[in-house]
Amino acid sequence: MRADLLDEAIPGLDEAMAAVDAGDQALVAGLLRPQPAQVAALTELADAVAATPLAGRVAEAVEKVAAGAASEDHFVAIAAARTALLGSVHDALTARVEEATGRSGDAGIASAAREARSPNVLAAARSWLSDLARAGWRGIDHDLVSGAGQVISAMLPDPALRRLAALLDGFAAELAASCPGAALDRVPARRWGDLWSRAMMLTLSAGAVPAGTATGRVLPLGVDLHEHATAAQAQVHAVFEPSDGGPPRLVRASVSVPKPDTVLGAGIWQLLRPHLSLLAAVGDGRSMDLDGMPVTEEGDLVWDDEHARPGAAADAFATARVALATATAPVPAPLDRHPARIAVPVFLEGYTVDKDGDALTFTVAGHRLPVDTDRVPSAGPLTPEAVAASGACIGLLRWDDGTFTVQPLAVETTIKKKAVAVHAGAWAGGTTDKNGVKAEKAATDAVTVLRERAGRLLRK
Amino acid sequence: MSDGRGPDWERSSTARVLPPARPRKLAKVPFVELADGRLQGVVSSGSDIGRVYVSSVEAGSHTFACSTNNNRPCGGARGMFCNHILAMVNEAVLQYGGERVARYLKVEPDEPTGQAIARDMMSTRPSQGDSAAAATVFSQFLRHLAYLELPPTTAPLPEMQWFPPTRAVV
Structure with a gap:
C-alpha cells in the first residue's frame, strides 16, 4: 500500500x-x-x-x-x-x-x-x-x-x-x-x-434494495461489529468470486438486531449468530458457496441461508494476500456517501509498531498510520497487545476528522513461539475459548432472566 | 487532531458520547435506567415470582417512591429508602459506573459506590413521593423487554457505522 x-x-x-x-x-x-x-x-x-x-x-x-x-x-x-x-x-x-x-x-x-x-x-x-x-x-x-x-x-x-x-x-x-x-x-x-x-x-x-443476485464463492476477511445501547450489527467483509469467471468483488454481509441495553459482549453474538451462517464460517476459516444470493449495487449481500452452503476451507490471510488486491470495490448509493462510511479492507505487513500509552501506530513503508484498536470488540480474542505484537494485519481503512486510521479485523502474531492468526470476530459463531465460554454463559443467563420476566409480565 | 492522540472530539463523526453499559446479573434487578430526571428501575420480589417492585429516585431532590406493578405501596419504603431502592442503586452503579450515577443524581459521595451514593442521598432526608411515575417506569420496562421480540434483519444498516464499539471501561 x-x-x-x-x-x-x-x-x-x-x-x-x-x-x-x-x-x-x-x-x-x-x-x-x-x-x-x-x-x-x-x-x-x-x-x-x-x-x-x-x-x-x-x-x-x-x-x-x-x-x-x-x-x-x-x-x-x-x-x-x-x-x-x-x-x-x-x-x-x-x-x-x-x-x-x-x-x-x-x-x-x-x-x-x-x-x-x-x-x-x-x-x-x-x-x-x-x-x-x-x-x-x-x-x-x-x-x-x-x-x-x-x-x-x-x-x-x-x-x-x-x-x-x-x-x-x-x-x-x-x-x-x-x-x-x-x-x-x-x-x-x-x-x-x-x-x-x-x-x-x-x-x-x-436506501438501496437488492438489484441482482450473486452466485459463486465468498471468502471471508473478517467481522466488523457496531453497537449502541439498543441495537447491534455485525458486518462480514469478504471477497466474492463469481462462478461465471467475472472479476472478484468486495462484498459485505450484515445482520443486525435491536436489543435490550443489558445484553452485551458475547450476548450480542448470541443474538446475531442464528441469522447469518457466515459468522460461523469466519470462525471456522471456511468459505461459503452462494447460489442466487440477493445483492445490492452497493455490494451488500442480503443474506438468506437458503442461498448459501458451507464451502471449502479458506484462510482469511490467504484471501487477503492473494485475492484482496484484485477485488474491485463497490460504490455506495449517492445519498449514503459520507466519510464515516469508508471502511476499506486492506492487508498490511512488514510494518513496525509504535506504542505511546494506549495509542498504537503502524509505520508502513516509512509512513505512520494510527491504529484504531478501540473499535475491536471486547468479546473476542483480539487485544491491543496482540495487535502490538503482530507482523501482518487485515484491517479496515477508515477516516475521521482529517486522519486515516486502520481498524484491525485480524492479525498474525506469535504466541508462545508459535505463529497464530487472531480474529476480532472469532467468537461471532461460538467459541471454546475459556474466557469466551464464561462470557457466553453470563450472557445466556441475562437473556434467560429477561425472557422469563417478559413471559410473566409482558402479555398480561 | 488536537493532541495527536486521535480526532478532536467535537469534530469527530464517531465521538463516543455514551460509555457502554457493563454486564451485570439481572435476576434481582432486571431493569434500571437513568431517564426522565430519575434513577428508576424494576426489582423482582424475593417472595412472589409474579410480582415486581417499581422504584425511583429523583435527581437533585432525591424524592423516592416504591410500589408494586399493581400499584400497591411497598411496605419497606416508610419514610426512608427501602431495600428495593438500595438494590436498584447498587445495580445502577454496576451497569453505568458510580461516577455517572452520582453525576446524574447530583450527589458528591466520598467514593463512587452504591452504598456511598445511597448514604449521601439519605443524609438530606428526602421526602417520599407518590407513585405517579410507577406506570411510566413499568411501561419503560415492558418496552425494554419487547426489544427481545423484535425481528433481526440481514439488510444492511449503514448508519450503524456511526456506532462503533469501544473497549473503554467506565
Missing part, C-alpha cells in the same frame, strides 16, 4: 469541511431565533453548494431561517446541503484510497434509492428532527428528546424502517443522556450534525 498518499493533503477538502463545521455550529445554538453569527454560518454552508442543483433551495432555506420562519422543507434543504458536501469529501477520500491501495472501484453509480413508504411515521420523525434543529443542541431538554420515543417504537417492528429506527434510537439515547443541553461542557457538533442530517435524509429515502 502507498501509505504516503494517505498523508497528503486533498485539494478542497479543508474548505468543504469548514463549511460543514459552520453548519454544525449553527445547529449548536438552534435555528429558532438565530443570531447574525448563525445566519453567517449557514450562509457559508449555502455558498459551498452554490454551484450545485441544490443552490436555490438551500439559499431560500437560509433566508427563511434568518427571518425566523423556517419550516420542515427548509431544514431538509439544510440537511441535504450538508449531505452533499460530505458526499463530495467521501468521493475525494475514496479516490485517494483507491490510489493508495491500487484497487479500482466498480464502474458506474449505484442507482437512486427507492422512495420511503409509511409516510405518517416518517413525517412524525421529520417533525421531531425539525424541532431539534429549532432548539439546537444547547436547547435540548427531556420533553423534546422523549418526543422521539413513540416514533421509534412505531418503526422498530418493521424491518423496512430499521435503518431510521436504529439510528434515531441511538441518537435519542445520546441526546437524553446529555439533557439539559444548556449544561453541556462540550457538544459533539460534527457527530450530532451527521446523525441529524442522516436521519432527515432517511425520512425521504429508504
Whole structure:
C-alpha cells in the first residue's frame, strides 16, 4: 500500500469541511431565533453548494431561517446541503484510497434509492428532527428528546424502517443522556450534525434494495461489529468470486438486531449468530458457496441461508494476500456517501509498531498510520497487545476528522513461539475459548432472566 | 487532531458520547435506567415470582417512591429508602459506573459506590413521593423487554457505522 498518499493533503477538502463545521455550529445554538453569527454560518454552508442543483433551495432555506420562519422543507434543504458536501469529501477520500491501495472501484453509480413508504411515521420523525434543529443542541431538554420515543417504537417492528429506527434510537439515547443541553461542557457538533442530517435524509429515502443476485464463492476477511445501547450489527467483509469467471468483488454481509441495553459482549453474538451462517464460517476459516444470493449495487449481500452452503476451507490471510488486491470495490448509493462510511479492507505487513500509552501506530513503508484498536470488540480474542505484537494485519481503512486510521479485523502474531492468526470476530459463531465460554454463559443467563420476566409480565 | 492522540472530539463523526453499559446479573434487578430526571428501575420480589417492585429516585431532590406493578405501596419504603431502592442503586452503579450515577443524581459521595451514593442521598432526608411515575417506569420496562421480540434483519444498516464499539471501561 502507498501509505504516503494517505498523508497528503486533498485539494478542497479543508474548505468543504469548514463549511460543514459552520453548519454544525449553527445547529449548536438552534435555528429558532438565530443570531447574525448563525445566519453567517449557514450562509457559508449555502455558498459551498452554490454551484450545485441544490443552490436555490438551500439559499431560500437560509433566508427563511434568518427571518425566523423556517419550516420542515427548509431544514431538509439544510440537511441535504450538508449531505452533499460530505458526499463530495467521501468521493475525494475514496479516490485517494483507491490510489493508495491500487484497487479500482466498480464502474458506474449505484442507482437512486427507492422512495420511503409509511409516510405518517416518517413525517412524525421529520417533525421531531425539525424541532431539534429549532432548539439546537444547547436547547435540548427531556420533553423534546422523549418526543422521539413513540416514533421509534412505531418503526422498530418493521424491518423496512430499521435503518431510521436504529439510528434515531441511538441518537435519542445520546441526546437524553446529555439533557439539559444548556449544561453541556462540550457538544459533539460534527457527530450530532451527521446523525441529524442522516436521519432527515432517511425520512425521504429508504436506501438501496437488492438489484441482482450473486452466485459463486465468498471468502471471508473478517467481522466488523457496531453497537449502541439498543441495537447491534455485525458486518462480514469478504471477497466474492463469481462462478461465471467475472472479476472478484468486495462484498459485505450484515445482520443486525435491536436489543435490550443489558445484553452485551458475547450476548450480542448470541443474538446475531442464528441469522447469518457466515459468522460461523469466519470462525471456522471456511468459505461459503452462494447460489442466487440477493445483492445490492452497493455490494451488500442480503443474506438468506437458503442461498448459501458451507464451502471449502479458506484462510482469511490467504484471501487477503492473494485475492484482496484484485477485488474491485463497490460504490455506495449517492445519498449514503459520507466519510464515516469508508471502511476499506486492506492487508498490511512488514510494518513496525509504535506504542505511546494506549495509542498504537503502524509505520508502513516509512509512513505512520494510527491504529484504531478501540473499535475491536471486547468479546473476542483480539487485544491491543496482540495487535502490538503482530507482523501482518487485515484491517479496515477508515477516516475521521482529517486522519486515516486502520481498524484491525485480524492479525498474525506469535504466541508462545508459535505463529497464530487472531480474529476480532472469532467468537461471532461460538467459541471454546475459556474466557469466551464464561462470557457466553453470563450472557445466556441475562437473556434467560429477561425472557422469563417478559413471559410473566409482558402479555398480561 | 488536537493532541495527536486521535480526532478532536467535537469534530469527530464517531465521538463516543455514551460509555457502554457493563454486564451485570439481572435476576434481582432486571431493569434500571437513568431517564426522565430519575434513577428508576424494576426489582423482582424475593417472595412472589409474579410480582415486581417499581422504584425511583429523583435527581437533585432525591424524592423516592416504591410500589408494586399493581400499584400497591411497598411496605419497606416508610419514610426512608427501602431495600428495593438500595438494590436498584447498587445495580445502577454496576451497569453505568458510580461516577455517572452520582453525576446524574447530583450527589458528591466520598467514593463512587452504591452504598456511598445511597448514604449521601439519605443524609438530606428526602421526602417520599407518590407513585405517579410507577406506570411510566413499568411501561419503560415492558418496552425494554419487547426489544427481545423484535425481528433481526440481514439488510444492511449503514448508519450503524456511526456506532462503533469501544473497549473503554467506565
